[in-house]
Amino acid sequence: MTASADRNAASKRRIATLAFWSIAVAFVVTALKLLAWRLTGSVALYSDALESIANVVTAIAAYWAILVSHTPADEDHPFGHHKAEYFSAVLEGVLIVVAALLIIAKVWQSLSNPAPLDEPWQGLAVNTGAAVINAVWAWVLISNGRAQRSPALVADGQHVMTDVVTSAGVLIGLVAAIFTGWHLLDPLLALIVAMNILYQGWKVTSASLSGLMDRAVDIQENMRIRDVISANSKGALEVHDLKTRAAGRATFIEFHLVVNADMTVGESHVICDRIEDALKAEIPSVRVTIHVEPDDEAKLPKGTAAVPFA
Numbered sequence: 209m210t211a212s213a214d215r216n217a218a219s220k221r222r223i224a225t226l227a228f229w230s231i232a233v234a235f236v237v238t239a240l241k242l243l244a245w246r247l248t249g250s251v252a253l254y255s256d257a258l259e260s261i262a263n264v265v266t267a268i269a270a271y272w273a274i275l276v277s278h279t280p281a282d283e284d285h286p287f288g289h290h291k292a293e294y295f296s297a298v299l300e301g302v303l304i305v306v307a308a309l310l311i312i313a314k315v316w317q318s319l320s321n322p323a324p325l326d327e328p329w330q331g332l333a334v335n336t337g338a339a340v341i342n343a344v345w346a347w348v349l350i351s352n353g354r355a356q357r358s359p360a361l362v363a364d365g366q367h368v369m370t371d372v373v374t375s376a377g378v379l380i381g382l383v384a385a386i387f388t389g390w391h392l393l394d395p396l397l398a399l400i401v402a403m404n405i406l407y408q409g410w411k412v413t414s415a416s417l418s419g420l421m422d423r424a425v426d427i428q429e430n431m432r433i434r435d436v437i438s439a440n441s442k443g444a445l446e447v448h449d450l451k452t453r454a455a456g457r458a459t460f461i462e463f464h465l466v467v468n469a470d471m472t473v474g475e476s477h478v479i480c481d482r483i484e485d486a487l488k489a490e491i492p493s494v495r496v497t498i499h500v501e502p503d504d505e506a507k508l509p510k511g512t513a514a515v516p517f518a
């Protein structure tokens with residue numbers, strides 16, 4: 209096994225373990241929130257619990273996507289299975305939107321029929337416990353997801369974080385409702401939280417959709433790639449038509465390398481291997497395709513070869 213295959217296997221185990229525990233945490237938090245709702249009869253706490261049920265479903269989807277995305281490339285999918293993670297992230301975004309719509313529906317009902325809460329302090333204590341568990345877990349998911357370049361884990365963490373925001377809004381609203389006796393505060397704050405959830409859902413979904421649309425790497429990463437190619441293209445005349453795309457953890461890079469027309473295939477291949485090795489050392493899970501061309505394909509005028517990029 210190569211060092212990079214080892215790293216990949218370790219990363220897969222770590223991500224899969226986190227995704228698995230995410231399901232367990234989502235179950236515990238959902239149970240606590242349902243208990244808080246049963247204790248109080250609060251519409252807002254009911255909505256909060258509904259959003260957690262969406263969390264359980266998406267945690268399972270994320271776990272599946274992570275297992276699929278780490279499957280090595282095969283005959284049917286020669287470029288790998290990385291994009292599976294985007295599907296779960298998009299599903300996640302859609303479910304966040306559904307949860308927001310459910311909350312809005314509940315708010316609508318309760319506006320016409322506001323009622324005081326049963327056992328408010330017990331319910332609030334239970335819901336606070338659930339929110340604290342969620343906040344810690346969201347932080348674990350997002351920081352690990354970024355470190356492992358897993359969009360599914362990051363999306364999962366962001367979803368859990370929107371859940372924390374929901375709970376915080378609901379708790380503040382309920383405390384205020386208890387002290388002021390103004391029962392309308394409960395549904396009104398739930399409505400504000402639903403708007404925030406919609407915004408979060410849009411963010412998660414649009415980020416994953418651009419991944420599905422083969423979006424290029426960001427500008428910093430692009431500059432880094434250009435620097436690495438420049439520093440390792442000695443013997444070549446020019447590089448042009450650099451194209452990149454990010455697919456989950458994987459980065460795909462392709463470009464044209466212009467060399468002297470009378471250079472041998474062997475000599476140009478040495479340059480290609482040097483660039484490929486340098487890119488692999490710099491960027492994890494990178495796939496490089498280089499198209500070698502003779503100097504009459506150059507885009508820069510002759511004699512400007514000191515500038516490698518066209």
Ligand code: ZN
Nearest residue numbers: 449464501505
């Ligand atoms: Zn070309």
Ligand code: ZN
Nearest residue numbers: 477480481484
């Ligand atoms: Zn080769």
